[in-house]
Amino acid sequence: MNNNKVDKYIAQLSIDCVIFGFQNKELKVLVSKFKYGNNLWGLPGGYILKTESIEKAAARILKERTSLNNIYLEQFRVFGNENRIVKSEHRTQIRRDLKIYDAIEFNETTINWMTDRFVCIGFYALVDINKVKPIPGELDATIEWKKIKDLPTLTHDHKEIIDHALIALRRNLDEKILGFNLLPETFTMKDVQELYETIYDKPFARNNFQKKILDLNVLERLEKKFTGAQNKAPFLYRFIKNEQKKK
Amino acid sequence: MNNNKVDKYIAQLSIDCVIFGFQNKELKVLVSKFKYGNNLWGLPGGYILKTESIEKAAARILKERTSLNNIYLEQFRVFGNENRIVKSEHRTQIRRDLKIYDAIEFNETTINWMTDRFVCIGFYALVDINKVKPIPGELDATIEWKKIKDLPTLTHDHKEIIDHALIALRRNLDEKILGFNLLPETFTMKDVQELYETIYDKPFARNNFQKKILDLNVLERLEKKFTGAQNKAPFLYRFIKNEQKKK
DNA sequence: GCAAAAGTGTTAGTCTTACACCCATGA
DNA sequence: TCATGGGTGTAAGACTAACACTTTTGC
Numbered sequence: 001m002n003n004n005k006v007d008k009y010i011a012q013l014s015i016d017c018v019i020f021g022f023q024n025k026e027l028k029v030l031v032s033k034f035k036y037g038n039n040l041w042g043l044p045g046g047y048i049l050k051t052e053s054i055e056k057a058a059a060r061i062l063k064e065r066t067s068l069n070n071i072y073l074e075q076f077r078v079f080g081n082e083n084r085i086v087k088s089e090h091r092t093q094i095r096r097d098l099k100i101y102d103a104i105e106f107n108e109t110t111i112n113w114m115t116d117r118f119v120c121i122g123f124y125a126l127v128d129i130n131k132v133k134p135i136p137g138e139l140d141a142t143i144e145w146k147k148i149k150d151l152p153t154l155t156h157d158h159k160e161i162i163d164h165a166l167i168a169l170r171r172n173l174d175e176k177i178l179g180f181n182l183l184p185e186t187f188t189m190k191d192v193q194e195l196y197e198t199i200y201d202k203p204f205a206r207n208n209f210q211k212k213i214l215d216l217n218v219l220e221r222l223e224k225k226f227t228g229a230q231n232k233a234p235f236l237y238r239f240i241k242n243e244q245k246k247k
Numbered sequence: 248m249n250n251n252k253v254d255k256y257i258a259q260l261s262i263d264c265v266i267f268g269f270q271n272k273e274l275k276v277l278v279s280k281f282k283y284g285n286n287l288w289g290l291p292g293g294y295i296l297k298t299e300s301i302e303k304a305a306a307r308i309l310k311e312r313t314s315l316n317n318i319y320l321e322q323f324r325v326f327g328n329e330n331r332i333v334k335s336e337h338r339t340q341i342r343r344d345l346k347i348y349d350a351i352e353f354n355e356t357t358i359n360w361m362t363d364r365f366v367c368i369g370f371y372a373l374v375d376i377n378k379v380k381p382i383p384g385e386l387d388a389t390i391e392w393k394k395i396k397d398l399p400t401l402t403h404d405h406k407e408i409i410d411h412a413l414i415a416l417r418r419n420l421d422e423k424i425l426g427f428n429l430l431p432e433t434f435t436m437k438d439v440q441e442l443y444e445t446i447y448d449k450p451f452a453r454n455n456f457q458k459k460i461l462d463l464n465v466l467e468r469l470e471k472k473f474t475g476a477q478n479k480a481p482f483l484y485r486f487i488k489n490e491q492k493k494k
Numbered sequence: 495g496c497a498a499a500a501g502t503g504t505t506a507g508t509c510t511t512a513c514a515c516c517c518a519t520g521a
Numbered sequence: 522t523c524a525t526g527g528g529t530g531t532a533a534g535a536c537t538a539a540c541a542c543t544t545t546t547g548c
Contacts (some may be wrong), residue, residue, distance in 0.1 A: 012297075016304060050364060051257075054327030058485045078322055078368050080301030088444050117297060118366075119260060190527085207529070208511065229527040230520040436500085454502070455538065469544095476501040479545035 008114050009047035015058050015121045016045040016158065017073070018165035019066065021129030022182040025194050027148045028129065030065065032140035034155075036097030037090060043162070044137060052071040058123040065143060066132045072181040073125040076168035079157055085119040088156050106195060119158070126181035157169040166199075173199060177218060182240035188225060188234040189213065253360050256294035261367045262345040263292040263405065264320070265412035266313065268376030269429040274395045274440050275376065276382050276409060277312065279387035281402075283344030284337060290409070291384060291401040292367070292420035305370040312390060313379045326404055333364040335403050371412040373428035399428040411444075420446060423466060427486035435472060435481040436460065 006063060019030040034040045046061035048054055054075070062071050098106045100201055106114070130233050134143040146152065148162065172178055193209050213219065220240050224233040248460040281287045293308040295301055303320070309318050327408040332338060342362050345353045353361070381390040393399065395409065419425055426442055427434075440456050460466065467487050 010259045010473055048327070051329055054325060054366060055331045056329070057327075075325055078301060078325060080295070080304075080368075082303070084299045086519095090502095093457070111420065119257065119301060120293070121327075188527095198515075205511070206527085207513095210528080212510095223345050224518095226519085229526080230524070232518040232528075234527060452538070452540095453500085454540095457501080459537095473546085475547075476499080477497070477545095477547035479501075482501055 005047065005110055005112040008049055010050055011045050012112065012116055014045055014118045015061055016043040016079075016091075016120050016122055016161055017058060017061055017065075018043060018122065019062065019132075020126050020165075020182060021081050021132065021145055021171065022123060023129045023145070024197055027198050028145040029148050029151070030132070030134060030143060031146050031151070031154065031158075032137060033062065033145045033152075034094075034139055035141045036101050036139065036156075037093050039152075040094075040155055041158075044143065045157045052189050054121060058064075058121075058125075062125055065135055065137060066127060066188050067135060068127060068131060071125050071127055072178065073123050074168075074172070075121055075123050075159075077120060077122045079122060080119040080159060081157070082117065084118050084120065085115060085156060090155050091115055093205055120161070122161050122165060122167060126169075126178055128182065128184050130184055163169065170199060177216060182219075183239075186222060186238050188235045188236060189236060192237075196232060212216040250317070251418050252294065252357055255296055256429055259363055259365050261294055261365045262301065262308055263290040263326075263367050263369055263408055264305060264312075265290060265369065265371040265409050266379075267371060267373050267412075267416065267429060267440055268311065268379065268392055269377045269445065270392070272445055274413075275392040276395050276398070278393050278398070278401065278405075279384060279390045280399075281386055282388045283348050283386065284340055284400070284402075286317060287337060287341075287402055288405075289397040290405045291390065293386075293394060295386075301368060305368075309372055311336060312375060312382055314382060315378060318369050318372050318374055319413075321427065322368055322370050322404060322421070324369045324408075325366060325384065326369060326413050327366040327407060328404070329364065331365050331367065332362060332403060337402050342476050344404050351431055353462075367408070369408050369412060371416060373425055375429065377431060387440060393482075406460060409418055424463060427465075431487075433483045433485050435483060437481060438482075 017030075021028045021030065030040050031043060032044055034042060034049060041067055044061060044065045045065070046057065048057040052060070055073075058073055058075070059069075059071070062073060088094075096109055098111050098114065129145065134145070146168070147215060151159065151162070153159075154162075168176070171195075179192065179199070182195060189210050191203055192207065192213055196209070198202055218240055219237040222236040225236045226233045226236045262279075268277065269273045269385060271330065277291060278288050279291055279423040281289065291312045293304065293311070294303040299307070302320075304317075305316070305320055306320070309320060310316060328491070330384065335341075342358055343357050345361065375392055376392065381392070383390045398406065398409070400406075401409075420443075426439065426446070429442060430438060434455050440451055441458055443456070444450055465487055469483040472483045473480045
C-alpha cells in the first residue's frame with residue numbers, strides 16, 4: 001500500500017473491527033500494537049475502497065487479520081466526534097513516527113490523509129478463537145488476543161468502541177442466536193453456559209439454562225464426551241443453522 | 248451554498264433523516280420532492296462539516312427542515328452499498344437537472360462531488376407533528392408529511408432506509424420509552440394506545456395496555472378531558488422525563 | 495334511562511425461577 | 522462405594538393475556 005490510498009479509498013471514513021473470541025471463560029478481543037507510537041494499541045481497522053460496499057470492506061479487513069472467510073460480522077454504531085484523531089492526544093506522535101517509519105510509503109500527503117479527522121463505522125465480529133491465526137496488519141508490530149477485562153490502554157476512542165460492541169453483542173445474543181459463532185464445531189452445554197455467563201457477567205441456573213437453550217431448537221445432540229473425569233459424561237452438541245427441524 | 252461544499256464537507260459521506268410524526272392514527276414521514284428530476288422524492292439529508300460531529304450534523308439538518316431544536320434523534324444504521332448514487336437509476340437525470348437548475352451554484356466539480364458514490368448514515372427522529380413547520384431545503388420543491396403506508400416512490404435506497412428506521416423504532420420504543428416524543432405535551436391513554444397500535448400495526452387490549460404504560464412510572468395524571476362526547480371523560484397525562492418520582 | 499367509552503378488578507394461562515432428585519463416571 | 526458433576530422433573534412465583542364488571546358522560 002502506498003500513496004494511492006488517497007485515490008483508492010474514501011477519505012475520512014474508516015472501519016474498526018471488534019473481533020470477539022472466547023477462551024478459558026474469558027471474552028477476548030483482537031488488538032494490535034502499532035509499529036509507530038510508544039506502546040500504542042488499537043483495534044484492527046481499515047479503509048473503504050471507493051468501489052466496495054462497507055460490508056465487503058469489513059469482511060476484507062477481517063480476512064486480512066484472521067485469514068478467515070465467512071466470519072459473522074455486523075455493524076453496530078458510527079463514531080463521529082469532530083475531534084476524532086485530529087485532536088487525539090496521540091496524533092502528533094503518530095504523524096512523526098509514520099514519517100520515520102517509512103518515509104517512502106508515507107509521504108506528507110499520505111500522512112495528512114491518514115491523520116485527518118475520521119468518521120469510523122464500528123463492526124463487531126464473532127469467531128471461533130481456535131480457528132484464528134492472527135496476522136499483523138501493515139502498521140502492526142504485533143496482533144494479540146487480550147482479555148476484555150484486562151485491555152491495554154487503547155488509542156483514540158477505541159475503548160469506547162469496544163464498550164459499545166459489547167452492548168450490541170449482549171443485545172443481539174439471544175435475539176439473533178449469535179453465541180454459537182464463538183464456540184467450536186461441537187461443544188457441551190457447560191461450554192454454552194460459561195459463554196453466556198462470561199458475556200453477561202452473571203451466573204445462570206444450570207437446569208433452567210439448559211432448558212432455555214434446548215428450547216431454541218437449534219442444537220443437535222451428538223455422542224457423549226468422555227473426559228476421564230469421574231462423573232457423568234456430558235453430551236456434545238452441534239449448532240444447526242437452518243431450522244429445518246423446527247418443531 | 249456553493250462550490251465550497253467540496254471544501255467544507257466530508258466527501259462521500261452523508262446523513263439521511265427519517266423524521267417520524269404521528270397524526271390521525273397514521274405514522275408519517277417527512278419527505279421532499281426535489282426541484283430537479285421528474286417527481287423525484289427523497290429523505291431530508293445533508294452533509295457533515297469537517298469540523299462537526301455526526302450528531303451535530305444530524306441535529307443541524309433537522310433544524311433546517313423543521314425549525315425545531317432538541318429533537319429526539321438517534322443513528323440506527325449505515326447504508327454503504329458500493330453502487331449508492333453512482334449506479335442509481337436517477338443519477339444521469341439528477342446530474343443533468345442540477346446543471347440546468349443553477350449552473351452557477353452547481354458547476355462540474357460540485358456536481359461530480361454531489362453525485363459521487365456516497366455512504367449514508369441513517370438517523371431517525373421523533374417529533375410532535377403539530378410543532379413542525381416543514382421548511383424545504385435548498386434543493387427541495389416541496390417538503391411534506393407522507394403516510395408511511397402510502398409513500399411516493401423514493402430515490403435510491405430511501406425506502407429501505409425508512410424500513411430500517413421503523414425496525415429500529417419498534418426495537419427501541421419500549422426499551423428506551425420513546426413513544427412520548429411523538430405525542431403532544433398532554434394526551435389521553437387512548438392516544439398512547441393508538442400510537443402503539445399504529446407503530447406495531449397490531450391491536451392491544453385496552454386494560455392491559457393501560458396497566459403496562461402506567462407501570463412504567465413515567466406519566467403524571469392530570470385533569471380530565473371533557474370532549475362533549477356522551478361518555479366518561481378520560482384523564483389527560485403528561486410525560487415526566489426525570490424519573491425522580493420512581494417508586 | 496341509555497349508549498358509548500373510560501376505569502378497574504379478577505382469573506386463567508404461560509413463562510421464569512428455585513429446589514430436588516437421580517444417574518453415570520472413574521478412582 | 523463414593524465423590525463429582527450431568528440430566529431431568531416439579532412446584533412456586535411472576536408475568537401476561539383474556540374476560541368481566543362498574544362508572545361517568547351527554548343526549
